[in-house]
Amino acid sequence: MDFRLTDEQELIRRTAREFAETRIAPIAAAIDQEERFPVETVRELGALGLMGMNLPPEYGGAGADFVSHAVAMEEISRGCAAHGVIMSVNNSLVCWPISAYGTDEQKRNYLPDLASGRKLGAFSLSEPGSGSDAAGLQTTAADDGDALVLNGTKAWVSNGGQADVYVVFVRTSKSHKHRGISCLLVERDTPGLTVGAKEKTMGIRASSTVQLSFADARVPKRCLLGVEGQGFEIAMKTLDGGRFGIAAQAVGVAQACLDEALAYAAERQAFDQPIGHFQAIRFMLADMATNIQAARWLTLHAAFCRDRNEPFTKWGSMAKLFASRTAVQCADANLQIHGGVGYTRDFAAERHYRDAKILEIYEGTSQIQHVVIADHLMHPSR
Numbered sequence: 583m584d585f586r587l588t589d590e591q592e593l594i595r596r597t598a599r600e601f602a603e604t605r606i607a608p609i610a611a612a613i614d615q616e617e618r619f620p621v622e623t624v625r626e627l628g629a630l631g632l633m634g635m636n637l638p639p640e641y642g643g644a645g646a647d648f649v650s651h652a653v654a655m656e657e658i659s660r661g662c663a664a665h666g667v668i669m670s671v672n673n674s675l676v677c678w679p680i681s682a683y684g685t686d687e688q689k690r691n692y693l694p695d696l697a698s699g700r701k702l703g704a705f706s707l708s709e710p711g712s713g714s715d716a717a718g719l720q721t722t723a724a725d726d727g728d729a730l731v732l733n734g735t736k737a738w739v740s741n742g743g744q745a746d747v748y749v750v751f752v753r754t755s756k757s758h759k760h761r762g763i764s765c766l767l768v769e770r771d772t773p774g775l776t777v778g779a780k781e782k783t784m785g786i787r788a789s790s791t792v793q794l795s796f797a798d799a800r801v802p803k804r805c806l807l808g809v810e811g812q813g814f815e816i817a818m819k820t821l822d823g824g825r826f827g828i829a830a831q832a833v834g835v836a837q838a839c840l841d842e843a844l845a846y847a848a849e850r851q852a853f854d855q856p857i858g859h860f861q862a863i864r865f866m867l868a869d870m871a872t873n874i875q876a877a878r879w880l881t882l883h884a885a886f887c888r889d890r891n892e893p894f895t896k897w898g899s900m901a902k903l904f905a906s907r908t909a910v911q912c913a914d915a916n917l918q919i920h921g922g923v924g925y926t927r928d929f930a931a932e933r934h935y936r937d938a939k940i941l942e943i944y945e946g947t948s949q950i951q952h953v954v955i956a957d958h959l960m961h962p963s964r
């Protein structure tokens with residue numbers, strides 16, 4: 583098996599790494615402390631072709647494969663986890679479902695602007711009363727001639743504060759749980775839609791996570807993505823594809839932790855020697871590096887299977903489960919290696935520690951990844 587990247591994939595890695603090191607990493611601490619959405623660098627991500635990576639060029643995309651997507655996600659997230667989630671949502675949770683289920687008109691209307699960074703998208707499945715059990719969503723969409731009338735509250739919408747368009751999942755039928763869900767493309771300026779205040783999150787503070795409230799918001803039926811009742815399928819297929827992206831985000835965060843831990847271990851003196859001379863520290867570094875490499879290969883393998891049109895759901899869940907755990911462990915080890923200063927806001931170790939935890943929660947918690955993996959083990963034909 584050959585894990586080497588092609589020349590094109592290497593070029594994308596170098597481009598993303600250089601951008602992350604020169605434009606993103608230098609502002610990561612400030613935008614975290616100020617909880618400021620990085621409008622300018624997100625536009626620049628678009629100009630680099632990183633906001634619609636897998637879209638065909640006819641819709642303004644970079645036409646890249648999913649391995650390239652994973653590689654770029656890792657590099658951007660190594661610079662700043664918040665930029666990683668902004669990029670991931672736009673690519674995997676917005677551009678992808680529109681390209682897979684949209685009409686020609688919907689694709690032409692949204693994809694070029696989303697891919698270029700002129701516009702931003704958000705994905706709105708969760709509600710205050712339903713997260714893991716997504717089919718329990720309660721926001722209703724009542725039939726009213728050529729429109730659907732939305733009422734209800736959506737929760738945890740990443741990119742929501744800045745988004746121009748929302749991929750929103752609503753209930754169009756109460757008699758069927760899963761098949762009663764439909765998906766709509768809702769524009770930000772829709773009368774009756776209120777975008778809530780930014781949530782006060784523990785980490786990824788530069789991203790904007792908000793609630794959306796719908797009060798008799800009329801959305802034309804031509805904004806349905808796919809057909810009525812197809813929403814749950816769209817949500818699950820979209821999240822399936824998003825997971826290796828979050829795994830790549832986790833690898834990037836973990837790698838940033840290892841980079842910093844190595845540098846600090848070489849520099850910090852204790853007992854007349856660098857702390858990197860102590861076996862206790864060396865073994866932590868060795869475990870970090872080993873887990874990161876395993877997580878990276880699980881992630882690239884999931885992306886590789888997707889590129890080959892092979893089943894990748896189980897691989898994507900394994901990658902997300904393992905890589906997010908690795909990020910949390912590496913963030914903990916990095917902070918420990920930094921000792922007291924790691925616990926202050928003067929060092930990035932503290933930010934990584936807060937950023938890493940979300941990777942085990944969004945786009946399916948670790949428990950839900952266990953459910954998915956076990957389901958595939960018990961029913962291999964799925």
Ligand SMILES: Cc1cc2nc3c(=O)[nH]c(=O)nc-3n(C[C@H](O)[C@H](O)[C@H](O)COP(=O)(O)OP(=O)(O)OC[C@H]3O[C@@H](n4cnc5c(N)ncnc54)[C@H](O)[C@@H]3O)c2cc1C
Pocket residue numbers: 671705706707708711712713714715737738739740741783791940943944945946947948949950953
């Ligand atoms: C910062 C942030 C950003 C987010 N961004 C988005 C977004 O852009 N769009 C969006 O739609 N959502 C988003 N989410 C929501 C996120 O996907 C959910 O929080 C997540 O799916 C978990 O749902 P929940 O919070 O309702 O927890 P619950 O589903 O209530 O779960 C609570 C606990 O029970 C466990 N649990 C639940 N069911 C099972 C089961 N069957 N077996 C074992 N354990 C189980 C869970 O693992 C968890 O530990 C975001 C969340 C956060 C915090």
